């Protein structure tokens with residue numbers, strides 16, 4: 001259920017208190033958003049202080065939730081039909097037609113069953129995968145800021161109703177159509193109009209001449225705010241918005257094919273072509289070996305059907321979807337299935353510091369003033385008027401909302417919350433209402449300037465208050481307050497003192513803010529020019545705050561290092577502060593380097609490449625968000641797979657450009673969340689490493705079932721080869737329907753179960769897989785076809801020949817119906833069939849690990865596999881021992897002594913593979 005178009009509600013709504021759509025539509029249609037504001041307020045029965053909670057609740061029932069709903073009901077028949085028009089399904093259908101007219105109706109029916117089962121299976125899996133991704137929206141609740149009962153509060157965006165006063169600020173995604181009543185905004189309208197240039201919208205007289213989307217004071221759902229702040233009155237919500245109307249409703253989570261799926265699709269095709277060639281070639285050989293044409297055709301069809309790996313793709317899609325679901329539970333919401341596999345090959349993580357490596361819960365611990373210093377954690381009372389003025393000024397220069405009973409954590413920038421708390425501790429508390437009432441202008445925090453300023457009226461005079469990074473505030477100051485409260489010029493001695501203090505605090509990992517102020521002369525106007533306002537200030541002092549590393553980050557960093565992943569920090573904070581935090585969490589254990597923003601700007605591209613190619617982990621400090629894009633590009637050009645975090649509007653290009661853009665679910669902006677591939681619902685760095693782990697596991701599991709499915713082809717094909725090569729002297733060891741029984745009945749569940757295998761030990765102790773490395777490589781094919789398949793084929797053929805030989809058969813003896821050896825022949829083919837099943841069980845256990853021994857993960861740790869094997873055994877027993885199935889599949893009951901021949905097969909197949917893995921482990 002979503003409010004924004006990036007994900008759209010997939011399930012038809014069936015709420016009992018569902019509003020009458022016609023009524024709601026009427027209500028939504030009847031407002032003319034371009035009427036003069038007073039009239040619009042009248043029409044919407046609202047005012048500048050917003051609706052009451054009660055009225056809002058009532059309107060929610062009338063208008064319905066502010067969501068875009070998509071009708072899914074009618075989509076599925078087309079998707080199901082699509083499964084039958086897949087090239088592989090058409091190939092099989094051709095085979096069925098051939099079988100029918102070739103005189104093998106039973107085979108034709110069986111092939112049609114294969115087609116139906118496969119299509120149904122693929123359909124269900126794809127629907128599940130899609131639902132998994134769409135359901136993720138629930139993990140990303142969107143909130144929005146409104147005035148209700150005159151108080152600003154955060155509500156779920158889906159609860160927004162017409163008449164609400166909605167406050168839109170930089171980074172927000174506009175989640176309803178609204179008219180601006182105060183302030184101005186820079187908007188990105190590209191989602192709605194395709195226009196990539198940002199547009200400015202501000203309060204003003206309504207203009208009836210322009211088109212709705214171009215109206216200077218209207219904003220629309222689906223656009224994003226890239227700058228400014230404004231109050232607006234909501235005119236339309238949900239399906240009544242322009243976005244709802246234009247029905248950009250088909251917008252869905254991107255379902256483009258992942259590289260993994262593309263690779264497997266290609267491999268599937270190659271194998272299908274090989275299967276067809278082998279099948280067609282078998283035709284003349286079969287006739288030559290003594291089969292009639294009809295039997296030869298049916299066998300070649302059987303060979304084709306058996307070897308076309310039609311179930312592979314949907315199984316992979318499902319494994320990726322299971323990975324997506326698992327990640328969402330663990331705090332990482334990914335927006336594309338393909339992201340799961342990209343995560344697994346991540347080689348570099350570029351992370352910001354505040355809030356990702358650290359808790360983002362700041363607390364002021366130090367105050368510095370010319371000639372005085374206080375440790376606020378040990379000093380119980382600070383009795384210094386200059387210190388109090390410092391704290392009061394810093395707290396007044398904020399926009400954050402301190403904690404209230406309703407919102408115990410407060411809202412806004414944690415740096416500012418720490419300053420509000422400091423003022424309270426020093427008994428100079430600033431109330432948000434008083435602060436906002438005195439406010440005449442704000443020069444917002446700017447990520448490039450790294451400072452912010454406010455102009456406030458204080459006892460009839462205007463005061464400019466500035467806070468920010470020392471190196472950006474200092475050039476705006478030309479004096480300080482000395483210990484006696486007199487103004488002193490900022491001389492070299494004080495500058496040196498300030499620098500020493502800054503470095504001392506930074507070495508402890510503290511974030512340092514300089515605070516300055518200036519009182520305007522009587523009669524001076526509120527300055528509109530930022531540069532002019534932020535000049536001639538008096539420096540009051542420094543405040544330093546701790547923001548401790550998050551629990552678990554150090555362990556995650558160590559895990560990432562073991563997994564061969566390098567981590568660079570890209571932060572707006574001061575270099576030594578960031579470097580100390582980096583040290584505390586274990587970054588740069590093999591070399592750490594600080595590159596400051598201005599140094600980075602001076603570096604040529606090749607110099608940057610050289611630095612990045614070295615083994616150091618780098619702290620890029622005081623960098624602008626734009627520099628993230630440059631670093632990301634440089635890393636990708638070196639062939640790295642980059643995961644990049646970001647939370648601001650300006651981070652969006654870098655997030656889009658990285659292989660995995662990671663945004664913060666809690667603290668980030670909507671714009672960053674929109675641009676990212678993965679959103680961390682807990683904002684925690686450790687979750688990125690968890691996601692990499694999950695990505696690796698999903699990739700490894702896909703290899704496991706590909707191995708398993710490929711391996712069984714050999715014991716199925718070899719019997720045919722032996723029959724053909726012997727010129728019919730060795731009778732066919734396997735019937736066509738037995739092959740289909742294996743393909744349809746016994747193979748599928750264990751393959752699916754392998755997709756749910758827990759991570760193999762040591763998976764995160766290996767270097768990342770190269771981006772170009774395919775899921776199906778030579779090593780996998782050798783292991784599947786030569787090792788597991790080869791051993792199985794030898795065993796199965798051995799069992800078959802041994803059974804025949806024990807019954808007194810010699811090569812060339814007739815075994816057809818009515819001959820004395822016929823029953824023994826049926827038993828021997830049954831042994832081939834059961835032998836392949838036994839070898840599959842061994843293969844499944846072998847495939848569970850790629851390098852490790854099965855004993856290290858435990859024999860019974862994959863319950864799904866055990867159930868799959870149990871089903872496989874029951875199915876096989878039914879085929880062998882129930883008379884109707886015996887007739888269909890051409891089997892005969894076998895004695896316990898005969899079964900004893902195949903009983904050790906699983907252990908032999910698995911044992912040989914275990915030995916090879918052991919030898920490989922020793923070789924490294």
Ligand SMILES: Nc1ncnc2c1ncn2[C@@H]1O[C@H](COP(=O)(O)OP(=O)(O)OP(=O)(O)O)[C@@H](O)[C@H]1O
Nearest residue numbers: 352353354415450451452467468469571572573574
């Ligand atoms: N609300 C604020 N008002 C004034 N100055 C601020 C404020 N927040 C941060 N600063 C200053 O700007 C600098 C950079 O802050 P910014 O928020 O860009 O970086 P950051 O949050 O530490 O970085 P990141 O999250 O990327 O690790 C800080 O070191 C501080 O000096």
